[in-house]
Amino acid sequence: MMMRTIIGIDVSKNKANVAVVTDLVVVKELTISLDLLGFNELKHAVFQFNEKAEIVFEATGVYSRRLEYFLQQAGLNYHILNPLAAKNRIATGSRLRKNDQRDARRLAITEFTEQLEPYLLAYKQNPIYRELTDMNRYYDQLNEDKKRARNRAHRVLQLVFASFGASKGSFNFDTKLAWELLTLFPHAQIVREIGDLNALEARISAAHFKGMGARRIHDAARKLWKLAAQNGDAVPVTSDNTRQMEALAEQVLALEAAQDQQVVRMMTLGKSLPEFTLLQTIPGIGGSTAIRLISELGDIRRFDTRQQLNSYVSLDTTEIDSGDHQSARHITKHGNPHARRILYWTVILMLNPKMGNNHIRDAYEKRREASSSKKKLIVRQMDRLIKTILYLIKTNQPYSYELSPQSK
Numbered sequence: 001m002m003m004r005t006i007i008g009i010d011v012s013k014n015k016a017n018v019a020v021v022t023d024l025v026v027v028k029e030l031t032i033s034l035d036l037l038g039f040n041e042l043k044h045a046v047f048q049f050n051e052k053a054e055i056v057f058e059a060t061g062v063y064s065r066r067l068e069y070f071l072q073q074a075g076l077n078y079h080i081l082n083p084l085a086a087k088n089r090i091a092t093g094s095r096l097r098k099n100d101q102r103d104a105r106r107l108a109i110t111e112f113t114e115q116l117e118p119y120l121l122a123y124k125q126n127p128i129y130r131e132l133t134d135m136n137r138y139y140d141q142l143n144e145d146k147k148r149a150r151n152r153a154h155r156v157l158q159l160v161f162a163s164f165g166a167s168k169g170s171f172n173f174d175t176k177l178a179w180e181l182l183t184l185f186p187h188a189q190i191v192r193e194i195g196d197l198n199a200l201e202a203r204i205s206a207a208h209f210k211g212m213g214a215r216r217i218h219d220a221a222r223k224l225w226k227l228a229a230q231n232g233d234a235v236p237v238t239s240d241n242t243r244q245m246e247a248l249a250e251q252v253l254a255l256e257a258a259q260d261q262q263v264v265r266m267m268t269l270g271k272s273l274p275e276f277t278l279l280q281t282i283p284g285i286g287g288s289t290a291i292r293l294i295s296e297l298g299d300i301r302r303f304d305t306r307q308q309l310n311s312y313v314s315l316d317t318t319e320i321d322s323g324d325h326q327s328a329r330h331i332t333k334h335g336n337p338h339a340r341r342i343l344y345w346t347v348i349l350m351l352n353p354k355m356g357n358n359h360i361r362d363a364y365e366k367r368r369e370a371s372s373s374k375k376k377l378i379v380r381q382m383d384r385l386i387k388t389i390l391y392l393i394k395t396n397q398p399y400s401y402e403l404s405p406q407s408k
Contacts, residue, residue, distance in 0.1 A: 003022060003023055003050070004022070004023060004054075004112070004118070005020065005021070005022045005049050005050035005052075005053040005054070006020075006021050006022075006053065006054045006055075006056060006108045006109075006111045006112065007019070007020050007021070007042075007045070007046065007053050007054065007055045007056070007108060008021065008056055008057070008103075008104045008105060008106070008107035008108025008109070008111070009042075009055060009056070009057035009067065009104060009107070010057070010058070010100045010101075010103040010104040010107065011034070011057055011058065011060045011063050011064045011067055012060070012063065012100060013034075013063055014033060014034055015031055015032065015033055015034060015038070016031070016032050016034060016038070016042075016057075016067065016104075017029070017030075017031050017100040017101050017103070017104040018030050018031070018032055018042060018045065018104060019101070019104040019105040019107075019108045020045060020049055020053070020108070021105070021108040021109055021112075022049065022050070024109060024112055026105060026108075027049065028045065028049070029101065029104070029105075030045065034063065034066050034067065039067070039070045039074075043074055043076070046076060052077070052118075053077075054077055054078070054079065054111065054118050054119060055071060055076060055077065055078040055079070056078070056079045056080075056081065056107050056108060056111045056115075056119075057078070057079075057080060057081070057107065058080070058081050058082075058083060058086035058107070059080050059081065059082055059083060059086075060083070064080070068080060077118070077119070077120065078119075079111065079115065079119035081107070086107065089106055089107060089110040089114065090102075090103050090106045090107065125298055125299040125302065126299060128269060128270065128273070129294070129295075129298045129299050130298075131269065132266055132269060132270055132291070132294060132295035133295050133296065133298070135262060135265065135266050135269070135295060136266065136292055136295035136296060136338065137338070138262060139259055139262045139263065139266075139292070140338060142255050142258050142259045142262065143255075143259065145255055146252060146255040146256065146259070149248055149251045149252050149255060150173065150252055152248055153182075153245065153248035153249060153252060154173075156241050156244050156245045156248060157182075157245060158234065159234040159235045159239070159241045160186060160187045160188065160233070160234070160235060160239070160241050160242055160245050161182070161185070161186070161187055161188045161227075161228070161231055161245070162231060162232065162234070163188070163227045163228070163230050163231040163232075164178075164182070164188070164227055164231070165178070169223065169226075169227075170223075170227060171223070171227075176253065176256065177209065177212075177216075177220065179249045179252045179253050179256075180207070180209050180249075180253065181204070181220065181224065182245060182246070182249035183246055183249045183250050183253070184203065184204065184207055185224060185228075186242050186243070186245035186246040186249065187233075187237045187239075187241075187242040187245065188227070188228040188231035188233060189228075189233060189236070189237040190237060190242075191224050191225065191227075191228035192228050192229065193237075197221055197222065197225055200221045200224065200225060201217050201218060201221040204217050204220060204221055205217050263287075263288045263291065263292075266291045266292070266295065267287050267288070267291050270291050270294055270295075273294060274393075274396060275290075275294060275300065275392075275393045276290055276291060276294060277398075278392050278393060278396070278397070278398055278399075279293060279294070279389065279392075279393075281392075281398035281399040282350075282358065282388070282389075282392075282399045283350060283355040283356035283357065283358040283399075283401075284346065284349040284350035284352065284355040284356075284358065285346060285349075285350075289342070289345075289346055289349070292342050293339075293342055293343070293346065293389070296336055296338045296339035296342055297309070297312075297313075297339055297386075297389070300389065300390055300393045300394070301393060301394060303390060306383075306386065306387045306390055309386050309390050310383060310386060311335065312335055312336060312339075313335045313336055313339045313340055313343065313382075313386060314335025314336065314340065315335075315340070315379060315382055315383050315386070340382070343382045343385060343386065344378065344382060346385065347360060347364075347378055347381045347382050347385060348378070350381075350385070351364055351381075356401070357401045358399075358401060358404070359384075359388075359401065359404040360381050360384060360385055360388075363380075363381060363384060364377060364378075364381050367380075388404070
C-alpha cells in the first residue's frame with residue numbers, strides 16, 4: 001500500500017503552523033511566515049517527505065488567499081476547507097486544549113479519515129471568477145458605506161429640512177434627484193430666501209442634473225417650494241448642520257456613482273463569459289444582476305448537482321427531531337451570504353408582474369395563498385432559480401418559458 005503524506009496548515013494573520021503527517025504519524029512540525037521565505041520553506045518540506053503530499057487548510061479569508069495563490073503557482077495539490085467543516089474537524093471535545101499547533105495536526109490527521117482518497121481539484125476555475133468575487137465584495141462595501149451615509153443624512157435632515165422627506169408628497173430618497181437637490185438646498189431657509197418660483201427653477205436648471213427636462217424641473221421646484229414653506233426649522237441656516245447635510249448628500253451620490261462604475265468594470269471583465277449572456281435571457285435578470293450572480297456563484301460548471309450548488313449557497317434546511325422535540329425548519333445560513341442576498345432580490349424582481357413570463361412567478365403565485373410565510377416561499381423560489389441557472393449553464397442554452405418546468 002502506498003504511503004500517504006498529508007500536511008495540515010493552520011493559517012493565521014502573518015504565520016502558519018504546519019504539521020507533516022505520514023500514515024497518521026506526525027513526522028515534522030514547523031511554523032512558517034506567510035511570505036516568500038515561509039512559502040519556500042513549506043515547498044522544501046513537501047519535497048523532503050513526499051512530492052505528492054496532500055495539503056489541507058482552512059479558508060481564513062484574505063490571509064489564506066496568499067497561501068492558496070502560492071500553491072496554485074507551485075502546482076501543489078491542496079484541499080481547502082470551509083470554516084464550518086474545519087471547525088467540526090478540529091473540535092476534539094475539549095476546547096480548553098485548543099491551539100494553532102494542535103489545529104494543524106487535527107486538520108492533517110482527520111484528512112485520512114474524512115478524505116479516504118487523495119483530494120483532487122477536479123475542476124479548476126478561470127482566475128476571472130476570483131477577480132469578479134473580489135470586485136463584487138468591494139461593491140458590497142460601497143453599499144454598506146452608502147447605507148451609513150444615508151442614515152447619518154436622515155438624522156441631520158430632521159434638523160435642517162424635515163419636511164423634505166417626511167410629509168406626503170415629499171421626495172423619494174431612493175431616487176438620485178432627491179440627493180442632488182439636497183446638495184443645492186441643504187436647508188429649507190435657502191429655498192425660502194429665493195423668494196420666486198421662476199428663480200428656483202432657474203437655480204435647479206443651472207445645476208444641469210442629468211435627465212432633468214423642463215417639466216421635471218418645474219415639478220421639482222413646485223414641490224420644493226411647498227415643502228420649504230411648511231417646514232419647521234430646528235436650527236438656523238448658518239448652523240454647521242447645513243454644511244453636514246450638503247456633504248452627506250454629496251457622499252451618497254459619490255458612493256452611488258462608484259457602485260455604478262464598479263458594475264461597469266465587472267461587466268467589462270466578465271462579458272466574455274458565456275453565462276453572462278445566458279443569465280440575461282431569464283426575465284428579471286439584467287447585466288448588473290447577471291455579473292453579480294456570476295461573481296458570487298463562480299463557475300457553476302464545477303457543480304454536478306443542484307444539491308451541491310444549494311449547499312454552497314446554503315439554502316438547505318436544518319432539521320432536529322429528537323424525542324418530543326421537533327424544531328422548526330429553517331435554512332442553515334452556513335454558505336455564501338452574498339450569493340443568498342443577490343438571489344433573494346433576483347427572485348423579488350422576477351415576481352414583479354412587469355417582468356416577462358417565468359416559471360418562478362408561476363410557482364410563487366400558485367402557492368402564495370396556501371403558504372403561511374412569504375419569506376419561506378421566496379426561499380423555495382431561490383432554490384428553484386439556482387436549479388434553473390445550473391441547468392441553463394451546464395447545457396449552454398437560453399431560458400425558455402415554454403420549455404421551463406411548470407410548478408407542480
